[in-house]
Amino acid sequence: MFMDVEKKVAATPLLDELEKGDWPSFVTEIKKAAKTSKMAQGLLEQVEASYVEKIGHWKHGGIVGVKGYGGGVVGRYSDDPERFPDAREFHTMRVNQVPGFFYTSEKLRALADIWDKYGSGLYNMHGSTGDIILLGTTTENLQPCFDALGEIDFDLGGSGGALRTLSCCCGEARCEKSCIDAMDMMYDLTMHYQNEMHRPAWPYKFKIKISGCPNDCAAASARSDMALIGTWRDAIQVNQEEVRKYVAAGMSMVHVCRKCPTEALDWDAKTETLSVKTEDCVRCMHCINVMPKALHIGKERGITIQIGGKAPVVKGAMIGWILVPFMKAEAPYTEIKDLVEKITEFWAENGKNRERLGELVERLSLATFLEGIGLKPLPQMVSAPRANPYIFWKEEEVVKNG
Amino acid sequence: MFMDVEKKVAATPLLDELEKGDWPSFVTEIKKAAKTSKMAQGLLEQVEASYVEKIGHWKHGGIVGVKGYGGGVVGRYSDDPERFPDAREFHTMRVNQVPGFFYTSEKLRALADIWDKYGSGLYNMHGSTGDIILLGTTTENLQPCFDALGEIDFDLGGSGGALRTLSCCCGEARCEKSCIDAMDMMYDLTMHYQNEMHRPAWPYKFKIKISGCPNDCAAASARSDMALIGTWRDAIQVNQEEVRKYVAAGMSMVHVCRKCPTEALDWDAKTETLSVKTEDCVRCMHCINVMPKALHIGKERGITIQIGGKAPVVKGAMIGWILVPFMKAEAPYTEIKDLVEKITEFWAENGKNRERLGELVERLSLATFLEGIGLKPLPQMVSAPRANPYIFWKEEEVVKNG
Amino acid sequence: MARTDFGPPNYKTMLPPIITRNYGKWLYHEVPQPGVLRHVSETGEELYSVRVASARLVSSDFIRDISDIAEKYCGGFLRFTTRNNVEFLVSDKAKLEPLLKELDEKDYLVGGVGLSISNIVHTQGWIHCKSAVTDASGLTKNIMETMVDYFTGKKSVPARCRIAVACCVNMCGACHCSDIAVVGIHRTIPRINHELASKICEIPNTIASCPTGAIRPNPKMKSIEINHDKCMMCGNCTVVCPAIKIMDPENDGVSIWVGGKVSNARSKPMFSRLAIPFIPNNPPFWPEVTDAVTHLVETWASNARPGERMGEWIGRIGWERFFAITDLPFTDKHLDDFTHANTTFRSTTQFKY
């Protein structure tokens, strides 16, 4: 069987070039898989053709999937099945990753065994949204593969007009800066919204990402319709002793203080003390980042919620903006769930087909959106108030006249 | 005659309140005029009514004007001539002010004599665009008044879809910071464009304003479709002796340097010298403003041209943006005139009715506009390049394909 | 036929000899006392400019009076400023004190120079404009009445504070870049006289005149109708069709905007932004408006750093802090919903509580 496969491998001179060098090679990975997988071989051949012709060879899949789910699988077919028979069908399964991307070798091996059996033996660890991407299987293998994955507790993630697979940074598991239990929050919300994730019922995709602090290591604000970012409300914890050590070690407090966006930091060289004006601190993390041993996040912790983040298609990219400046965030995260429901309901009702949340709010106006979900306007939601005089007034706000 | 007028003055209790206090009172001024002018009286009565009823009483004028001109007069009629017979007709004449607003008493007296004869004896010194506003006369008096004004060399300014009356700061006449001869430039351009000013032939108003330096005392960038702002290209002239005097007098160089937007300023306390990194200086004027005795504008002078400035109607206000970073500006200002012609031609051809230049450029794109007037793109024209991936490519830029 | 296209008087014939001699040669200036500028030329000559307040809306008497003064002390030479003050140009230093004395006796207000609050750039209002939602002259008189000490220099400010008043959103004063702007606004949609409209309304033009597409035809009445939800009360349609009226004494009033600037000094020019969405018209004193402006000026003056203009101060502390310090309510009206609205949304976790 092995030999048999070997023989068939077509020459891939261009791709072979990319096996060279120090950086890990995706070509080498595909070839490893191709040793035992016809599909991986087919992929290799088709991609080589793309390299020669400078064009892709995939066409959009019809709807394929598994029983009971409306998503989690992306259908893919070669646009030239005669030429690339082994790549004829090449669907991907989006498998919901473990929050924080933590795994045991045991789990990974089990996964590999299943995927070698039902698929190409190729993966993306991980997809940009966060899923484990099982890259390439046939329509007929989808269901058995899914069933087998279930045996080892791996479920599918989201696709289509649904809640997409959440992702988060490692949070409290491996980071001193985490203001929240990011991984637990992701796990809890994921379990709570299984139906919303597996059965698309919304105008378009909806993404939630969670970062433990404003460093935003999950890149949540740029990539999610709803970003939950850990933050705090009280004072940064300062250990003056450790600060002095950093200074002794040669750190320039002038430079550190100069980079504080709000001049909240001040270093008194005489008394050798660092003062932080809490009311001016905007929790940008800078000082904590450069002096992790000396400075620590505050004690009264919660999240800032940003909404509207997305890529350019089609109204232009957006970075999420503040909807809720501060919210406590302890299990079972009821307040967060209530808000998610309010938002998605409003969006489901008012959103056009393929209109992301951010685009909807832009179209209807932030004021209308806030009214719709029952939040009151706050200056923290904007960087500045309106500069144009075109204020809308409701009939009930003015004196009735003929 | 005098007594006779007196009697008729109706009571104006609300306006009378505004004669009190220290700040000069427009009511007192109107009353002074009303002593001899029926029209001023009529105005007083109608405005009192407006104060009582909280509503204006003017309606749009039909086209009124003087022979040979298409503008310079704003027609005004009372919306209730029965009630305010003396305000029945109340047209204003926009009289082109002297560049820099310099006058001799003789000239002003001559003007007053004419206006007492043909109009209300009321003025705006000056209108927001810059004109002397002769406030209130009748249709029949327009021509004789204009003829009389001609005798003393006062011509009308612009109105309607025409070049509007220019204005400028006092420039070299009374300011050490002026990089250009603002007043001469205004005078020269005004004389050159008399036809464009007096015979509306454009989609909408077109305004040119001139400031001698980036302090922009003529508020040109906010209020003109084309703002000519004096600037320089070489180094700021520094007199270290005088700088030291400012320091000796207690000026904090730390604070001065901190306010430089580009960190181009540096004060060496040891050698007591102020250094200016010319390549980093963006000529914001700050340091020159605070130390006029020590710092002086550079020697290689010219203008920065900003276009598109305007009030909100109807696409939103715009602050003029840079079209030409630097241009020499010596009489007869040929280069400037060529550009004005290119711009107004493009606008006249492509602009919709009531579309200001800035709105046109926004609609067609800056690239299209630059191509249209034959200027090449420069990074100085924008604060940042595009962030969206929707680049337009012309057919001739790419390889033809089936 | 009369002379045409001869333009304004040549400025050269309007300049005092000292300016003609030192044109383009000025070296520096000082402010020896409030309201007075001393410009020194490289020739050593010095010019004193004395700035006095004006109502802008003036009479022939006023014109003749300042002419008298100019003749007595300035060889008949004077000028006006871009903010409508009058400047007496004194070339003979000996005449400075007597001039100031006479101005004081005649109750002219000397000031508006340097770190002060100068005259208000304003517009026509009920005095002359058909679009006026309020009266610019009245507002200006009342506001400056409360600012007199800042004009004369009795009270000081951290930086210039440019106040502007416009009687409608056309903003003829170009309020849109002022430290403090008072702008007349409507709060109700235009009312249509269908009777009249059916006769004179050029329906396509009227529909086209609406920036938000709020106007649609009303075939039954051969007229038009306005969609309330889409109408932003800009009044543009009223310019095009006389059958449309938007004036509404009960609901019209003024809004207050802050933080704009024009100069490029230190910071870039900035737009004025909404502070107070609405204050009713309350002539002759508009007390709510003058109180609001005074409050804004005092809060800024007591909190800003030296040299920090309103918008620079707010830029440093942040708008959330501005609304907290001024104790002004932040409402749905403050949220931008116009073309570039989402560029004003706060796309960062950085904010102050």
Add this chain to the structure above:
Amino acid sequence: MARTDFGPPNYKTMLPPIITRNYGKWLYHEVPQPGVLRHVSETGEELYSVRVASARLVSSDFIRDISDIAEKYCGGFLRFTTRNNVEFLVSDKAKLEPLLKELDEKDYLVGGVGLSISNIVHTQGWIHCKSAVTDASGLTKNIMETMVDYFTGKKSVPARCRIAVACCVNMCGACHCSDIAVVGIHRTIPRINHELASKICEIPNTIASCPTGAIRPNPKMKSIEINHDKCMMCGNCTVVCPAIKIMDPENDGVSIWVGGKVSNARSKPMFSRLAIPFIPNNPPFWPEVTDAVTHLVETWASNARPGERMGEWIGRIGWERFFAITDLPFTDKHLDDFTHANTTFRSTTQFKY
């Protein structure tokens, strides 16, 4: 019927005991050597994380190999990062050196921590996406090949530099906020197979799918046509109608964007902005792209201040200076012409020559 809606494995069962014990108790961290993180807990325990590069597109062999290693040195515990690197979680300090040794022997690249250039966030490309204009994996391999020393710490950088690659403007990698982004773009408008379109194109939907309204019906052919001047080559219509094709090997290629960031550290998040409008696809090495990226990284690294990311550096010196220093041509393509274009125009006289 199979089990559904049971979600991912519970993370608690995937954590090494040391993390379970110190969950939420970490006090601080250090970077004892490139690629290694030392997190210290308030309990005094310390965890060593060793980060190694991954191609992201990996095989079962790779999965099993890192599992072997994890079992040998980490009790079988490992994780992946949000930038697709692998992290071995070492609780027994004694095993750190041996682990690093084996990784070195097996040619794993250790690095990507702290001040370094970490892995590239990228997308499917020709490997799996129907919309791919270029190949993300190939670009990533080639670019990182030139960045290896910045990854391993042999060469240092002033701050983090996040590189992203997306094979089309959908930007699945969310390139729009990266220090350097490489994005596949089209330069020709879609071509319509009228024959096919007349049969299968849902014309109204297709017309509606165009953000710029560039598509109009072509009744004669029962098809549609595209207005070249209005088409911004976004490809959106091709998702809706299979009869529309936009792929064009000769004219498709990549664009390069710079200065974006996501973190709120110091400065607010920023969008990446256009640096180089177009570079042709040149597989397998894309030399023009790797040269451009190297040039950008080196110019930034040698000019920025410590701690200054690409966008912060450009923000300080100004874009006009950026184009001068990098010697990149500034063209009409760099001028924004999309929705908020005029917010990018320079509304000040402040600029550098």
